[in-house]
Amino acid sequence: MLRLENVYFSYESKNYILEDISLEFKKGLKIAILGRNGCGKTTLMLLCSGILKPKKGKIFIDDLEVKNPRLLKKHVGIVFQNPDTQLLAAKVYQDISFGLFNLGFGKDIVKKKVEEIIKRLGIEHLKNKPTQFLSYGQKRLVSIADILVMEPEYIFLDEPEAYLDYKSFLKVQEIISELPKEGKSVIISTHDSDFAFEWADYIYVIDNKTVALHGTPDYVFSQLEDLQKIGLKIPLIKRLEV
Numbered sequence: 752m753l754r755l756e757n758v759y760f761s762y763e764s765k766n767y768i769l770e771d772i773s774l775e776f777k778k779g780l781k782i783a784i785l786g787r788n789g790c791g792k793t794t795l796m797l798l799c800s801g802i803l804k805p806k807k808g809k810i811f812i813d814d815l816e817v818k819n820p821r822l823l824k825k826h827v828g829i830v831f832q833n834p835d836t837q838l839l840a841a842k843v844y845q846d847i848s849f850g851l852f853n854l855g856f857g858k859d860i861v862k863k864k865v866e867e868i869i870k871r872l873g874i875e876h877l878k879n880k881p882t883q884f885l886s887y888g889q890k891r892l893v894s895i896a897d898i899l900v901m902e903p904e905y906i907f908l909d910e911p912e913a914y915l916d917y918k919s920f921l922k923v924q925e926i927i928s929e930l931p932k933e934g935k936s937v938i939i940s941t942h943d944s945d946f947a948f949e950w951a952d953y954i955y956v957i958d959n960k961t962v963a964l965h966g967t968p969d970y971v972f973s974q975l976e977d978l979q980k981i982g983l984k985i986p987l988i989k990r991l992e993v
């Protein structure tokens with residue numbers, strides 16, 4: 752389990768962007784972080800992946816307090832919203848294999864793992880393409896492959912639907928629904944209430960710098976007064992029930 756306990760964070764000033772955040776991501780679950788633009792979803796993901804460090808509070812992995820963010824990097828993978836911040840190598844195959852070579856895997860194992868993930872994402876046709884000539888949607892799929900190939904236990908996807916067409920998003924949706932069955936946690940950030948309702952096992956709503964609401968989708972989307980205050984859309988299915 753990945754757990755945050757009373758975490759505070761600010762970028763440059765004393766004004767906290769996130770305050771007193773306590774939450775937990777259990778293994779094998781599909782979790783959505785839901786909130787309006789600018790509420791701090793990406794910041795929260797960057798804290799969970801060890802890219803940013805809390806100003807106050809603690810982070811635990813399986814009850815071990817994380818003192819060095821490097822520990823988080825071993826367990827957590829994050830797919831950024833903008834794929835340009837993720838792609839490093841000149842060609843797609845090189846890009847997806849980069850992290851594995853860095854970890855010291857041999858050429859044959861790397862080839863096997865990369866081929867598997869390329870197939871799983873249906874991007875065999877991109878394998879030998881230069882990354883700079885890919886469309887944004889294609890870059891997004893490659894950046895997802897970059898992370899999945901590393902097989903992290905906790906996979907964060909910042910707005911998974913960004914840049915993807917319907918068919919590509921369906922493929923990603925299928926994969927992020929399968930991974931929890933393999934014991935991984937998939938945590939997405941979104942402002943799409945319909946998708947969060949349909950996909951997630953558990954939802955954290957961020958508002959006013961902290962966790963405003965959390966629980967199963969049925970519970971969260973039954974809190975109509977709170978949702979209205981926060982300014983989140985009620986999923987279509989729930990609106991039809993009212």
Ligand SMILES: Nc1ncnc2c1ncn2[C@@H]1O[C@H](COP(=O)(O)OP(=O)(O)OP(=O)(O)O)[C@@H](O)[C@H]1O
Pocket residue numbers: 762763768786787788789790791792793794795940942
């Ligand atoms: N590097 C930075 N330096 C200073 N402020 C930042 C930085 N990155 C983000 N912020 C600010 O922190 C707040 C939270 O931003 P964040 O990107 O985490 O929100 P978000 O919920 O992911 O937004 P969105 O849904 O639009 O992607 C915003 O007010 C943003 O302007």
